[in-house]
Amino acid sequence: MIRRNGFTDETLEWRSWLEPLRLAEATPLQLEVLDESHPQSRSSPYYLTLAHQPLMLRHRSAAYNAIMYAPGGLPRAERELGALVVSVANGCVYCTSVHAQRFEQLAKRSDTVEQVFDDPASAGTSERERAIARFAMAVTQRPHALGGDDVAPLRAVGMSEEEIIDLLQAVAIFGWANRLMQNLGEPEVAATSGG
Amino acid sequence: MTLRRGTITTPRNQTMARTDPADVIDRAAGLAPGDILHAARRFRAKVVDATQASHDALLRLPVDGLPTADRLRVAAHVCAIAGAASLARHYEAELAADAGRLAPPAPALPAMLDFAAALTTDPRRGDRAALVALRRAGLTDPAIVALAQLVAFLSYQLRVVAGLQAMRAGRGETS
Numbered sequence: 001m002i003r004r005n006g007f008t009d010e011t012l013e014w015r016s017w018l019e020p021l022r023l024a025e026a027t028p029l030q031l032e033v034l035d036e037s038h039p040q041s042r043s044s045p046y047y048l049t050l051a052h053q054p055l056m057l058r059h060r061s062a063a064y065n066a067i068m069y070a071p072g073g074l075p076r077a078e079r080e081l082g083a084l085v086v087s088v089a090n091g092c093v094y095c096t097s098v099h100a101q102r103f104e105q106l107a108k109r110s111d112t113v114e115q116v117f118d119d120p121a122s123a124g125t126s127e128r129e130r131a132i133a134r135f136a137m138a139v140t141q142r143p144h145a146l147g148g149d150d151v152a153p154l155r156a157v158g159m160s161e162e163e164i165i166d167l168l169q170a171v172a173i174f175g176w177a178n179r180l181m182q183n184l185g186e187p188e189v190a191a192t193s194g195g
Numbered sequence: 196m197t198l199r200r201g202t203i204t205t206p207r208n209q210t211m212a213r214t215d216p217a218d219v220i221d222r223a224a225g226l227a228p229g230d231i232l233h234a235a236r237r238f239r240a241k242v243v244d245a246t247q248a249s250h251d252a253l254l255r256l257p258v259d260g261l262p263t264a265d266r267l268r269v270a271a272h273v274c275a276i277a278g279a280a281s282l283a284r285h286y287e288a289e290l291a292a293d294a295g296r297l298a299p300p301a302p303a304l305p306a307m308l309d310f311a312a313a314l315t316t317d318p319r320r321g322d323r324a325a326l327v328a329l330r331r332a333g334l335t336d337p338a339i340v341a342l343a344q345l346v347a348f349l350s351y352q353l354r355v356v357a358g359l360q361a362m363r364a365g366r367g368e369t370s
Contacts, residue, residue: 144278
């Protein structure tokens with residue numbers, strides 16, 4: 001278990017500041033979109049809140065799932081590293097806990113997670129990880145001032161154009177995900193661990 | 196530049212292949228069919244389709260208390276303050292194209308713009324009080340969800356565009 005700078009890789013829960021949809025009042029479309037979004041969405045306050053707009057949730061989930069889970073391209077652990085760096089940079093404690101766990105499961109180690117919690121801008125146990133972390137920070141913090149120099153280190157460590165786009169989209173969609181998690185509710189310590 | 200509306204209600208599993216050679220992100224990033232980066236984006240065709248479908252749904256689906264015109268006004272404002280010039284022009288052009296049919300700004304628009312600006316510039320600034328302010332301005336919870344989804348999506352969209360522009364610059368192409 002890692003706890004640093006207010007971040008953790010323990011399982012957290014999330015409480016909505018809005019009224020989540022009540023399942024008993026859900027339309028068939030809302031149930032269908034919940035089921036295609038996430039396996040546990042029917043019991044998730046986050047998904048039940050977003051289900052107030054089921055078609056918006058449907059397309060968001062389709063983009064998110066394709067960006068983070070589709071096979072091929074950038075290794076999934078590296079997409080999770082991008083997501084983790086952005087979540088720490090944006091101060092999203094809930095997203096950070098989820099994606100720290102995902103990175104640890106995929107990479108089978110947690111050394112990089114400790115570094116990201118300490119300082120996402122300098123994190124990385126290899127030149128390739130450091131290039132990923134720096135790019136994720138630049139896209140997150142100064143999208144208006146990105147340039148070719150920000151991309152060059154990714155090409156230098158051997159990434160193809162498709163892999164760079166995979167990383168860009170993973171980083172960018174956490175600009176989306178973090179804002180929802182941080183502005184529609186707040187994390188709380190899980191009543192029961194696991195999950 | 197017109198929004199594609201056909202995908203909004205397309206049932207799952209029947210998503211049609213897009214016939215548009217360039218979508219909103221391609222156009223904002225300066226990509227055209229035949230470009231290496233235009234083709235590289237299509238390696239993730241599902242992402243391309245779902246991103247454009249999100250744009251269409253967030254801007255065009257009917258939402259009580261959140262008129263399309265105000266969503267376009269929010270989008271243009273967000274892109275302007277984020278320095279996303281080409282996307283700001285896109286949303287301003289959408290507003291101008293619909294000018295004759297658009298509703299005047301709703302009384303809640305100033306509250307929406309405040310929320311959008313705070314969310315865009317610093318995601319840590321949001322708190323429960325910001326949502327209470329939107330409720331006081333007359334937005335229902337489903338309308339607040341739609342507004343938050345729109346603003347959060349724009350943070351994604353403008354970063355994808357900025358990254359693609361940087362990739363082009365790194366390849367020696369000019370915007």
